Amino acid sequence: MTVENYENVVIGSGEGGKYLAWHLSQSGQQVAVIERRWIGGSCPNVNCLPSKNEIWSAKVAYLSQHASTFGVAPTKPPSDMEAVQERKRRMVQGLIATNLEHYKSSSTELVMGEAKFVGPKTLAVQLNDGGTRTLKAERIFLNLGTHASIPPVPGLAEARPLTNIELLQLDRIPEHLIVLGGGYVGLEFAQAFRRFGSRVTILHRGSQLLTNQDADIAGSLLETLLKEEIEVIAVSETLRVAGTSGSSVTLRVKTDAGETTVAGSDILVATGRAPNTTSIGLEIAGVQLTEQGYVKVDDRLQTTAAGIWAIGECAGSPQFTHISYDDFRVIRDNLAGIDRTTAGRLVPSCLFTDPPVSQIGLTEEEARRRGIPVRVTKLPMAAVLRTRTLDESHGFMKALLEVGGDCILGFSMIGPEAGEVMAIVQVAMLAGLPYTTLRDATFTHPTMAEGLVFLFSEVEPRR
Ligand SMILES: Cc1cc2nc3c(=O)[nH]c(=O)nc-3n(C[C@H](O)[C@H](O)[C@H](O)COP(=O)(O)OP(=O)(O)OC[C@H]3O[C@@H](n4cnc5c(N)ncnc54)[C@H](O)[C@@H]3O)c2cc1C
Numbered sequence: 409m410t411v412e413n414y415e416n417v418v419i420g421s422g423e424g425g426k427y428l429a430w431h432l433s434q435s436g437q438q439v440a441v442i443e444r445r446w447i448g449g450s451c452p453n454v455n456c457l458p459s460k461n462e463i464w465s466a467k468v469a470y471l472s473q474h475a476s477t478f479g480v481a482p483t484k485p486p487s488d489m490e491a492v493q494e495r496k497r498r499m500v501q502g503l504i505a506t507n508l509e510h511y512k513s514s515s516t517e518l519v520m521g522e523a524k525f526v527g528p529k530t531l532a533v534q535l536n537d538g539g540t541r542t543l544k545a546e547r548i549f550l551n552l553g554t555h556a557s558i559p560p561v562p563g564l565a566e567a568r569p570l571t572n573i574e575l576l577q578l579d580r581i582p583e584h585l586i587v588l589g590g591g592y593v594g595l596e597f598a599q600a601f602r603r604f605g606s607r608v609t610i611l612h613r614g615s616q617l618l619t620n621q622d623a624d625i626a627g628s629l630l631e632t633l634l635k636e637e638i639e640v641i642a643v644s645e646t647l648r649v650a651g652t653s654g655s656s657v658t659l660r661v662k663t664d665a666g667e668t669t670v671a672g673s674d675i676l677v678a679t680g681r682a683p684n685t686t687s688i689g690l691e692i693a694g695v696q697l698t699e700q701g702y703v704k705v706d707d708r709l710q711t712t713a714a715g716i717w718a719i720g721e722c723a724g725s726p727q728f729t730h731i732s733y734d735d736f737r738v739i740r741d742n743l744a745g746i747d748r749t750t751a752g753r754l755v756p757s758c759l760f761t762d763p764p765v766s767q768i769g770l771t772e773e774e775a776r777r778r779g780i781p782v783r784v785t786k787l788p789m790a791a792v793l794r795t796r797t798l799d800e801s802h803g804f805m806k807a808l809l810e811v812g813g814d815c816i817l818g819f820s821m822i823g824p825e826a827g828e829v830m831a832i833v834q835v836a837m838l839a840g841l842p843y844t845t846l847r848d849a850t851f852t853h854p855t856m857a858e859g860l861v862f863l864f865s866e867v868e869p870r871r
Pocket residue numbers: 419420421422423424425442443444445446447448449450451454455456457459460521522523524551552553554572593684688719720721722726727728729730731732760
């Protein structure tokens with residue numbers, strides 16, 4: 409067995425891992441990235457970007473169906489899913505090419521294969537093209553990602569349910585899609601496939617959709633989904649599943665009103681993620697896991713093994729591409745002797761439903777739970793005149809402010825361009841600006857951002 413020595417090896421070419429690899433290579437270090445399947449990680453291949461690509465096609469389908477509202481001849485569903493797929497595939501191929509270009513220009517070696525620890529700092533790589541290589545490194549970075557978890561419901565795995573990966577490969581429109589889970593993945597796909605022409609039923613656990621958002625935000629989103637004739641059922645338990653996804657499936661579920669049966673043609677499992685940390689020999693490397701199976705790290709993303717770091721979802725970081733990228737910056741800076749941690753960082757999020765839902769900082773519910781006194785200000789989207797020009801005035805903006813000062817503690821929005829408007833508030837929060845700076849700013853008319861002036865003009869004065 410020949411052992412090849414490296415300064416740095418990154419396992420997984422996800423967002424944080426690839427940026428770290430390219431950065432280290434460009435700084436003159438020797439780096440290999442081992443990736444078993446997705447060049448560039450899950451975001452450009454099977455997660456964020458392909459889903460947002462199809463969601464945009466679904467928006468076009470929706471606008472075409474409602475074109476008469478705008479004085480244009482309408483088109484009836486169903487959509488041409490083969491063409492939707494083709495557009496998405498072209499984008500993904502382009503993204504992969506861009507990633508490969510970065511590997512080439514930074515002189516980072518990309519090894520396509522599956523890595524396993526065979527010694528504390530030694531990896532055996534089962535190459536995709538056949539054969540194995542053994543790589544030993546001074547520093548190892550784990551960017552392993554997660555996969556969709558399939559709950560242990562009798563009959564569910566046997567029903568061969570769709571996850572985000574298979575759903576994004578469908579070149580047909582499911583007749584009746586049952587979505588298990590009312591979180592990010594479930595909600596985005598439920599609305600998109602309804603717009604393509606599927607009948608859709610969401611089965612969600614708990615009393616509200618989007619459990620990490622305030623009830624008023626989740627309620628406003630629910631109104632939108634119901635208006636688009638998406639069926640939403642709160643279940644306390646999924647008891648069993650029969651049939652096969654793709655032809656016919658039946659779910660027996662428990663609700664507050666008793667047991668009921670839900671039948672459809674396809675089932676999408678969107679009930680959260682499980683880390684890709686099993687069967688790769690992390691114990692051989694001395695890398696400990698948390699109870700949930702994520703890599704145990706400190707706030708500089710160092711694992712329990714010296715010289716080994718973890719990045720992104722596998723490290724238990726919030727499950728967003730921009731956070732995986734920030735993890736890269738934390739490690740990069742610490743390697744350069746600059747103190748930087750993950751502690752207290754702002755984590756913005758945007759759910760790409762229509763209208764989208766964005767959130768940063770404290771929610772009202774979290775403030776209440778933590779006993780933090782806040783002033784709350786709210787503005788209906790109908791008061792933002794840009795929404796009237798689009799016929800998209802559903803939703804509202806909400807901000808949380810200090811009681812003893814004028815800093816912004818949190819912002820949530822359901823409305824058009826919610827992610828972009830949130831970014832403006834985020835900058836104010838990062839700069840520690842008082843809300844009055846946004847209140848007194850002049851934003852272009854008519855834009856969604858202009859709504860911030862009116863939102864912050866509504867703030868009750870400090871007592
Ligand atoms: C459907 C969907 C939509 C999403 N949309 C958004 C969005 O709009 N915005 C957003 O911010 N986030 C979104 N996310 C989350 C986002 O995709 C992830 O948080 C992000 O990609 C960061 O992932 P990562 O860097 O932790 O790992 P990944 O990008 O998943 O990379 C891990 C890589 O490691 C490889 N790997 C694992 N084990 C091994 C091994 N043993 N050997 C070799 N290679 C290995 C995997 O093949 C994979 O390529 C979405 C998630 C899903 C499921």
